[in-house]
Amino acid sequence: MGLSEIEIITALNRLSSLKSALSAIGVSGMTVVQAIGCGVQNGTQEYEAEMNQEMELLPKQMVIILVEDSQIDKVVDVIKKVLFTGHIGDGKIVIKPVSNIIRVRTGEEGADALH
Amino acid sequence: MDDKKLGLPSVISTGVGLIVATSCLLSLGQGAGSLGTGFIVSMIMALVINIFSALCMAELNAVMPNLTGGLAQYTLAGMGPFVTIVTMVGGYLLCQSIAGSVECAMFGNTINTAFNTGIPSSVFCIILLAALIFANLMGVDVFAKIQNVVVYGLIISLVAMGLIGIFGLGTGEEVVQQMNTAGSLSDCMSYLGLAFFLFIGCEFVIPLSPDVRNARKNIPLGMVLSLVIIAAMEILVIFGMGHYTAWSDLAGSASPHVLYGSSLLGTAGTIWMVLVSIFAVISTVNSCINFLSNMCAGMAKIDLLPSVFLKKNKRGAYYVGILMIGGIMIAVNATGLSNSSSLSFMILVAMVFWMISYIMQDINVLSFRHRFPKMPRTFKVPFGPVIPLLAIIGNAFMIWHIDGDPAVRASIFRIDGIIFIILAVYAVLWCRFRLKRPLFKPYEMHEVMAMENELYIPAHRSWKEKQKAAAGKAAAKPAGR
Numbered sequence: 360m361g362l363s364e365i366e367i368i369t370a371l372n373r374l375s376s377l378k379s380a381l382s383a384i385g386v387s388g389m390t391v392v393q394a395i396g397c398g399v400q401n402g403t404q405e406y407e408a409e410m411n412q413e414m415e416l417l418p419k420q421m422v423i424i425l426v427e428d429s430q431i432d433k434v435v436d437v438i439k440k441v442l443f444t445g446h447i448g449d450g451k452i453v454i455k456p457v458s459n460i461i462r463v464r465t466g467e468e469g470a471d472a473l474h
Numbered sequence: 475m476d477d478k479k480l481g482l483p484s485v486i487s488t489g490v491g492l493i494v495a496t497s498c499l500l501s502l503g504q505g506a507g508s509l510g511t512g513f514i515v516s517m518i519m520a521l522v523i524n525i526f527s528a529l530c531m532a533e534l535n536a537v538m539p540n541l542t543g544g545l546a547q548y549t550l551a552g553m554g555p556f557v558t559i560v561t562m563v564g565g566y567l568l569c570q571s572i573a574g575s576v577e578c579a580m581f582g583n584t585i586n587t588a589f590n591t592g593i594p595s596s597v598f599c600i601i602l603l604a605a606l607i608f609a610n611l612m613g614v615d616v617f618a619k620i621q622n623v624v625v626y627g628l629i630i631s632l633v634a635m636g637l638i639g640i641f642g643l644g645t646g647e648e649v650v651q652q653m654n655t656a657g658s659l660s661d662c663m664s665y666l667g668l669a670f671f672l673f674i675g676c677e678f679v680i681p682l683s684p685d686v687r688n689a690r691k692n693i694p695l696g697m698v699l700s701l702v703i704i705a706a707m708e709i710l711v712i713f714g715m716g717h718y719t720a721w722s723d724l725a726g727s728a729s730p731h732v733l734y735g736s737s738l739l740g741t742a743g744t745i746w747m748v749l750v751s752i753f754a755v756i757s758t759v760n761s762c763i764n765f766l767s768n769m770c771a772g773m774a775k776i777d778l779l780p781s782v783f784l785k786k787n788k789r790g791a792y793y794v795g796i797l798m799i800g801g802i803m804i805a806v807n808a809t810g811l812s813n814s815s816s817l818s819f820m821i822l823v824a825m826v827f828w829m830i831s832y833i834m835q836d837i838n839v840l841s842f843r844h845r846f847p848k849m850p851r852t853f854k855v856p857f858g859p860v861i862p863l864l865a866i867i868g869n870a871f872m873i874w875h876i877d878g879d880p881a882v883r884a885s886i887f888r889i890d891g892i893i894f895i896i897l898a899v900y901a902v903l904w905c906r907f908r909l910k911r912p913l914f915k916p917y918e919m920h921e922v923m924a925m926e927n928e929l930y931i932p933a934h935r936s937w938k939e940k941q942k943a944a945a946g947k948a949a950a951k952p953a954g955r
Contacts, residue, residue, distance in 0.1 A: 405924035408937035439850035440690075445538050445923045 360470050361428035362457040365435065368396065368421050369442050369450030377422060380441045386434060388473070390423040398451065405447040419450075425460055427470050480686045482696055485679060489700025491625040492678045495758045496584075496731070496751045497577040497821070498708075499632075501668045503730020504818050506712045507721045509665060512656025514709055519662070520669035521705045523868030525698050527832045528676045529855045530839045530862050532694040535680045536853040537842050538919065541926055545677065545835060546773060551922045552838035555778065556913035559901035560894065561834050563778050565827035567769060568893065571799055572824040573674075574762035575806035576817050578603060580729065581755040582807075587729035588748045595728075599807040606760050607800035610767070613789035624753045631750045632711050632731075635738060639714020644738035646718055653716050664878025666871070667822045672708060673701050674828055678765075690852040714738070728817065763803075767795030776925045777909060784931075819886070822876050826890045829869045836865040846919070 367377070374391065381389065395416040402415030426434050435452060442449050462472035505513035534548045541547045546562035581602050582595025638644050656662050676697045683689040686696075711734070715724060718737040727733045735747030767783075771792045774783040787793040806820075839855065839862045855861045877883045905913050924930055 404929075405920065406927040406930040406933050408934045436850070440852050443850040443852070444540070445919065447920055447924070 362460055362469065362473075363426055363428055363431055364455045364457050365424050365426060365431070365438070366421055366453040366455070367424075367438055367442070367450060368394065368419055368453075370448055371418055371420055373442055373450070374420060374422070377438065377441050380437050381424065381434070384433060384437055386424055386426065386430075388424065392421040392423070394419045394421045398448070400447055403447075417448075425457065425473060427473065480682060480692075482692045482699075485682060485686055485692050485696030486699050486703065487626075488682060489676055489679045489696055490629065490703055493673060493675045493700060493704055494625060494629060494707075495573075495577050496580045496628070496755045497573065497817075498672050499731040499751070500576070500580060500728070500817055501671045501821060502708055502711065503715075503724045503727055503733070505665050505668045506715055507723070507725025507727075507730070508655070509661060510651075510655035510721050511653045511712060511716060512662055513665060513669065514712060515656070515659070515662040516665040516669040517672060517705055517708065519868075520666055520673055520872065521701055523865060523872065524670070524673040524676065524701055526861050526865035526868060527836060528697040528701065529694055530836045530865055531677050531680060532697060532853050533839050533851060533855050534835060534842070535683055535693065536690070536851045537846070537849060538923065539683065539852075541923075545831060546778065547776060547922050547925075548838045549834050550776060550778070550917050551919045552841045552916055553834065554914045554916045555905050555909055555911055556898075556901045557834065559778055559904060560897045561827070561831045563773050563897075565893070565897065566831045567766065567773075569824040569827040569831075570762065570766055570769075571802045572806065572820050573671075574759055574766070574799070575803045576821055576824075577755055577762065578759045578803055579807055579817055581752065581759070583728040584732055584748055584751050584755070587727070587732045588744050596807045596809075600804055602756065602759065603800055603804050603807065606756070606763055607796060609760065610763050610796045610800075611787065611789065611791050611793055613791050624750075624757045627750050628754045629707060631746060633707050635735065635743070635747075636707070636710030636712075636714040639717045639734075639738055640710065642717060644718055644743075645740055646737045646743075648717055649720055649737075651716065651721060653713075655721060661878065663871075663875045667825050667873075667876040668818065670825055670829065670872055671821050673704065674825075676701055694853055759803075763796055763799050766799040767792040770795035770798070775928075775931065776922065777931070778904070781931070819882070822882075822886050823889050826873055826876060826886060827893070829873050833866050833869045836862045836869070841916075 369377070378389070396419050397414050397416055401411040401413065402417050403410045424434070431454060435454070438452055459468055460470075460472040461468050502513075505516060509516065531545070538548060538551065545566065546558055549558040549562050578599045579595065582598035585591065585598050586593075586595050642648060679693065679697050679700070683693050686692050715730075715734050719730075719734050723733060724730045729751075731751060732744060732747045735743035737743070739746065770779055770783040773779040774781050782794050783792060785792070785794055840859055842849070843859075876886055902913065905911055
């Protein structure tokens with residue numbers, strides 16, 4: 360069974376609701392990295408009339424979770440709905456294939472290391 | 475931590491409170507007076523169409539969440555500024571001003587039905603309006619605080635009176651009459667417009683969604699249940715009325731609820747209904763003035779109305795909107811349009827625009843699904859395009875059957891046509907000279923969302939001034955160097 364890493368880059372205030380929603384569908388384990396960055400708007404605030412010429416890096420967070428491939432659609436659907444506000448800055452979701460996962464404590468590998 | 479506090483019962487209670495108003499009782503009395511229990515068929519048809527429209531609006535809220543302007547903002551992103559100005563800014567606002575005026579007229583009618591003062595009903599309405607305009611200008615919100623209590627007083631009273639009537643427990647004399655006086659289904663259809671008025675306003679529940687637990691499920695469900703509960707309550711009242719009040723008396727009364735209270739329980743019933751309905755009218759008209767002035771400010775925020783509507787007085791009240799809405803209501807009431815047939819006519823004139831605005835929302839749902847098929851929606855109306863299409867057809871059908879009398883219908887369409895032309899002229903001029911945008915090109919959705927930010931207008935205004943200044947400098951610079 361294949362494994363994937365889902366990276367979610369979003370605003371700082373979305374963590375609590377994202378954590379609750381992922382817990383509710385049985386995702387166990389997540390890693391959160393504080394970050395700075397911007398998207399296609401170069402960090403322009405949505406009310407501003409002119410787009411920044413140079414990138415303005417804003418505080419963000421990157422949430423990393425690991426899931427089995429069969430769970431990707433369900434998990435991504437929940438993430439999209441939780442993060443959606445319709446405003447600029449809702450974030451990005453990146454899905455990457457993972458060749459293996461190893462739980463250091465027990466030596467379990469693959470999907471076993473996730474449960 | 476989940477800091478959202480409102481559950482399904484709160485959504486239902488707010489929904490019921492927002493939809494039910496004393497003026498609904500006029501429609502109920504008129505409809506029941508004309509068709510007897512046959513009016514229930516009209517009510518159920520209007521209820522189903524309203525439920526479909528409510529579901530569509532819940533989906534729009536999922537696509538563009540937490541907007542203060544609501545329907546106008548959906549239409550701006552769906553169909554562009556011209557349609558938004560004509561149907562929402564003009565139609566919806568005007569329609570709600572008329573609905574508020576009708577509610578206000580019920581105040582004078584109720585007093586005169588109960589006490590027969592000999593003073594024209596409009597005098598009471600104008601005094602009430604002047605007091606409420608003053609209270610709103612002063613930022614006094616006392617009636618809003620007791621609104622739920624007052625509205626629930628009305629609801630409980632109506633249910634109790636309905637049950638007393640049905641079980642023959644009243645002290646008045648029972649009337650023996652044919653319960654269903656509708657001759658055919660087409661009779662019921664001709665009263666769809668009046669029936670529709672009983673259920674309008676469930677869209678006002680949508681702004682609650684940020685504070686509602688599991689809003690995805692509770693908002694649509696709460697809207698549907700509110701409508702169903704109101705229908706059930708009003709059906710009880712119709713059956714009760716049939717046992718104690720002659721249908722012909724109800725049809726001709728400007729305060730059918732007071733007439734029913736009086737027929738059912740004598741003087742005690744009259745006093746009961748007068749007290750409850752007077753408080754309910756005051757509370758509703760007060761909210762109406764407050765809501766509409768805020769709505770004008772919301773429209774000004776998205777640059778569809780002049781920015782003068784954003785001006786606040788020292789008490790923080792949007793005084794331009796309050797004075798304008800209050801002025802319209804006074805003008806409507808001062809013309810003496812407070813007898814039952816005039817009120818019903820005005821309701822129907824207003825309803826046409828309201829139904830058109832609902833049709834626009836149903837079209838917006840289909841348009842957004844086509845333009846943004848992959849956008850995450852926390853609520854999506856089931857069965858694909860079937861329900862939005864049925865809502866469009868249903869509302870169009872109700873417009874076509876707005877009144878059974880072809881002459882009255884033509885008259886309603888004529889007045890709505892004149893209003894439409896005035897609004898269309900305003901919309902064209904506003905789009906050409908103020909917005910400088912194509913009439914029918916939808917705004918980008920993110921732009922409409924950004925307009926919600928209170929810094930949007932100042933930021934864009936200063937940017938435009940900078941652009942002008944830069945253009946002026948460039949023009950003044952001598953050429954040839």
